[in-house]
Amino acid sequence: MSAPPSDSQPASRAVPSSVDVVVVGAGFSGMYLLHKLREMNLSAVAFEAGTDVGGTWYWNRYPGARVDVESLAYSYSFSEDLEQEYEWQERYPTQPEILRYARHVADRFDLRRDIFFRTRVNAAAYDEQGRTWRVRTEHGDAVTARFLVMATGCLSASKLPEIPGLDRFAGATYHTAHWPHEGVDFTGLRVGIIGTGSSGVQSIPVIAEQAAQLTVFQRTPAYSLPARNRRLRPDEIAAMKANYRAFRQAQKESGFGVPTPIPTKSALEVSDEERDATFERAWESGSLVNLLTAYADLSIDQAANDTAKRFIHRKIHQIVEDPRTAADLCPEYPVGTKRPCLDTGYYETYNRENVHLVNLRRTPIVEITERGIRTSDQAYEFDVIVYATGFDAMTGALTSVDIRGRGGASLDEAWSAGPRTYLGISSAGYPNLFMITGPGSPSVLSNMVVSIEQHVDWVTDAIAYLDHQGLTTIEPTQEAEDAWVDHVNLIADATLYPKANSWYMGANVPGKPQVFMPYAGGVGEYRKTCDEIAAQGYKGFALSV
């Protein structure tokens, strides 16, 4: 697996021995945090494993990578000048365009001078006497901080599959989340790809256009909608820029961080014709949210959800010419309970002569061999294997750092039965440690930029409150944390989400506790709760002088 080469680098300089805040990660969360902390006249450094800013958009450079929230909505709202001056090109921008935006933000707000690139944080321990965090990097540097903020992202600890023989393959291998910066030329090559989540669904059509042959190994099919991506028109950009404040407010109050009318009808109370017409409009719109919110009960009622499932199955059968391949591409779990995808020509790709689908439910992979992949019924030979096998989501990036709280308690061990947080922001026993979009917050069920900004604002407000009140520590009480975990579970259990073996549930990592990790109550409701807790003097938190 190739390592990413270097990008822009600041001049080498010494890590300060002490700061107010250490930020781990320089993706969208870490960048906004640095900006806000600076505005508050606090000293801060960020440590970033990559060679540049951008987080997920720095690492996931696979062919076809795009965001599936519209650019004008998937952007920072904290600076009106930034909003007005930045020109997005496409409705769903490519990874290079989003990385360009991240770099623009870093330059515009001069963020790089407080970021240490190529620097992974290995460990962080809370010193109860000094009331500080001692943070250690892979290079042996140590820095003491009053606050530690994990801005490590929900989908940043990538995952290879547990298949025997991974090291045996003699050809090239790539993981979608560690794509070489110089790209990969598949021309004339025989390529095998494992995984059909968002990364697989986006990369398969692009790889298929280059490769001599592409064999897709699918364990679970995805529900995917055509993105209908296009260049943005000057008039729609101008209209959004004229209306940005109202739009941003609507984002904050919405369910997914994307303003959309709240559905009131059940999918079961309308005629088949009306329902089909509604789903057809959602399919034509190229928006996942339009499909997921087409009816009020799609996420909570199996029979209602089945109507969406049947609609998408019909679409797949209309597009894919080979009936057996079409049937293999039809998922059985409820729509939306695994992350649905937005694609460009995904199902159509299976009509190409050089593309072949292997249904691993029928013929599972037995091993990786020196020449390729062997399933229970056939040996396939490849020049290249692509792993689009996803992430140890939501907790992986947090527990891979050796975080020790009160009494030296390890966060990894404290979460051995599943993550436990208050608001998805902090954890009992870990004073002054904050997580941005941690488990127990809307995070991956939302437009990430909206949730990131909300958490950064909340966390920096909490720090300002402590400083203003002459307080030094903030930490959730065990009771508040237990009640929040129960609340998160209660809401998840009222939905169909737990019915799928998804990474939302930790089901893609063998041995990981199966707990629904994000908060499914919606961005607007969640924000209201967070604001009320802050307004009540940080109810549920113990604050100390």
Ligand code: N01
């Ligand atoms: O990862 P995934 P991803 N043998 O976990 C399969 C965001 N994202 O990188 O489902 C065979 O979804 C696995 O099969 P199964 C988005 O939130 C967004 O694609 O476990 N197969 C699955 O098919 C997304 O959800 C964007 O049965 C194995 C695939 O690998 C999240 O990131 C773009 C296997 C992994 O799919 C993760 O997406 C990209 C094995 N041993 C990503 N192990 C956009 O904004 C795993 N698989 C558009």
